[in-house]
Amino acid sequence: MALCVAVVGAGYAGLACAVELADAGVAVEVFEASRTLGGRARAVELDGMSVDNGAHILVGAYRETLRLMQKVGADETALKRRSLHLEFPGHVSVAAPRLPAPLHLGWALLRAQGLSFKEKLAALRFMRAQQARAFRLPADLPADRLLADQPERVRRFLWEPLCLAALNTPPQLASAQVFLNVLRDSLAADRAASDLLLPATDLSRLFPEPAARHIEARGGKVHRATRIGALAALDRFDHTVIAVAPYHLAALAPEIAARFPFAWQPIATVYLQYPETARLVFPMLGLAGAPAQWLFDRGALCGQPGLLAAVISGAGAWQEPGHATLAASTHAQIAALLPGLRPPRKTWTIEEKRATFACTPGLERPPTATAIPGVWLAGDYVAGDYPATIEGAVRSGIAAARAVIGAA
Numbered sequence: 001m002a003l004c005v006a007v008v009g010a011g012y013a014g015l016a017c018a019v020e021l022a023d024a025g026v027a028v029e030v031f032e033a034s035r036t037l038g039g040r041a042r043a044v045e046l047d048g049m050s051v052d053n054g055a056h057i058l059v060g061a062y063r064e065t066l067r068l069m070q071k072v073g074a075d076e077t078a079l080k081r082r083s084l085h086l087e088f089p090g091h092v093s094v095a096a097p098r099l100p101a102p103l104h105l106g107w108a109l110l111r112a113q114g115l116s117f118k119e120k121l122a123a124l125r126f127m128r129a130q131q132a133r134a135f136r137l138p139a140d141l142p143a144d145r146l147l148a149d150q151p152e153r154v155r156r157f158l159w160e161p162l163c164l165a166a167l168n169t170p171p172q173l174a175s176a177q178v179f180l181n182v183l184r185d186s187l188a189a190d191r192a193a194s195d196l197l198l199p200a201t202d203l204s205r206l207f208p209e210p211a212a213r214h215i216e217a218r219g220g221k222v223h224r225a226t227r228i229g230a231l232a233a234l235d236r237f238d239h240t241v242i243a244v245a246p247y248h249l250a251a252l253a254p255e256i257a258a259r260f261p262f263a264w265q266p267i268a269t270v271y272l273q274y275p276e277t278a279r280l281v282f283p284m285l286g287l288a289g290a291p292a293q294w295l296f297d298r299g300a301l302c303g304q305p306g307l308l309a310a311v312i313s314g315a316g317a318w319q320e321p322g323h324a325t326l327a328a329s330t331h332a333q334i335a336a337l338l339p340g341l342r343p344p345r346k347t348w349t350i351e352e353k354r355a356t357f358a359c360t361p362g363l364e365r366p367p368t369a370t371a372i373p374g375v376w377l378a379g380d381y382v383a384g385d386y387p388a389t390i391e392g393a394v395r396s397g398i399a400a401a402r403a404v405i406g407a408a
Contacts, residue, residue: 002027003408006073006237008228008252011039012390014243014396015211015376016068022218023071024405029220029237030212033227037208040245040355041371041390046271049304050202053350054267055296057284057310060195061185062391064398070208072214078201080283080301084108084187084194088286089337090100092157097195101347103386104191108223119151123158126150127188135184137177140361143167161286161293167359167387168265170314173359181385198283200301228252231375239404243397245379260366262381266319267355268312270330271298272344280337287333291318291326295334308334323349356388357381368399 003026007014009068010032034247036042043050058065058079069078084096084104085228092114109123126147137146143163147155160171166182167174186194199206212222231252234240242252242346247264249257270292280297287295299305308331312318319340327347335341357363365383368376378400379393 003239003404005029005236005239005241005404006031006234007241007243007378008234009039009243009245009379010034010037010208010212010222010224011243011379011393012041012065012207013243013380013382013393013397013400014039014241015208015215015346016064016394017241017243017378017401018215018220018222018397019068019072019211019241020398020401021404022215024219024401025082027219028215029223030215030225031228032222032224035225036204037212037222037224039205039393040352041203041393042208043202044350047346048187049307051271051298051304051307051309052199052203052269054269054352054355055309056199056203056390058197058199058390059186059193060197061189061193062197062389065207065391065394066197068211068394068398072207072210074210075201078206079197079202080198082196082198082283084196085282086158086161087282087285088114088288089281090159091288092153093180094158096191099191101189101191101193104194105187114157115153119154122149122151122261123154126159127183130180130183131188135180135188137180140175141176142172142361143179144171145176146179147171155281156222157286159290164293164313166389168267168313168356169359170316173360175359175363175387177361178359178385178387182387185385196284198296198301200212202302207326231372239374239376239407241376241378241400241404243400245262245354245378246357246381253370255372256366256377260364261356263360264354265356265358266351266353267314268326268349268351270271270310270312271326271348271350272308272310272327272331272334273346273369274306274308274341274344278306278308278338280308285337287337289333290329291316292330292333295337299375310334323347323351359387368396368403376403
């Protein structure tokens, strides 16, 4: 009899798991409570425009995500590849040339604009020190302690923005070891690993929708708008992979949820519609000050002229005022970059209060296998090297698929 597997949740983790199972000849059915695929990285509609519930970028180090995108026939033009380019206009600019590793990083830091030679040398020495110990710490600690000896401008415009963007946790709370894992696989790996991969379509079309078509073409099923309230509803399956957000675990596996309680960190994305002539000098720019940290030009990326998306990661004072005040503060940041910019025609704010788990030092995360026979976990919160990222979710889905096949 053929193996039959249920996957609960059609985010990146659940769909990665189902793709791997379908390709292995397993009869797989995916159950998604929403009509939209992608989970916490999905498309939403704003006044007829398709945008995302939160802006995400990929990097060249996301090898498993890129492998599965290619497998399911995702359009290569859905990602715009750019060499590493981190720019805070008027402050610091770091751009990597197309040189072999590690020359690309060394050159990028030595040629960085806005940093003194002493500051550049400190950044280089930091990376060399981490490489010397294979990016491993004897004991985890907050990231700000790891960075304490770095010059203030290097911390402010390089390491801290990267840490907050990757872990969605403020550096004073974030795991230094997980941050080093990210640096190891991106900046310290081959040149292409540090490339920025900027989505040129919404996040549901990027991978989830092609993945669903791939699964169904191999005999699998993807059930949308189908909520699973209890594991007992899936008794007809040989195995079940739970790939829902961790705060939905309590309904399906309360014993697991109770053992692994998480704290949460929010993300807000402020969309601002300006005239079509509003453009950025690069599709992604860093923002100095508050509230937003990164700004994306949806016109340059997704063919939505004049639409800018500002991202605010991690908890902070930005959560206190209302969305109108938040949008006004964000516009003030953007206007400092684009002199003469008039207030936006319209704004929208999408706030995910539990966007990711708080990636803190020494955090215990659940393994793929559970104590419930035939039940497995997949999701960006499952034990692994990465924080709550698309690549972390995809890797967990692949690990769950392999565990199911290995147990059969």
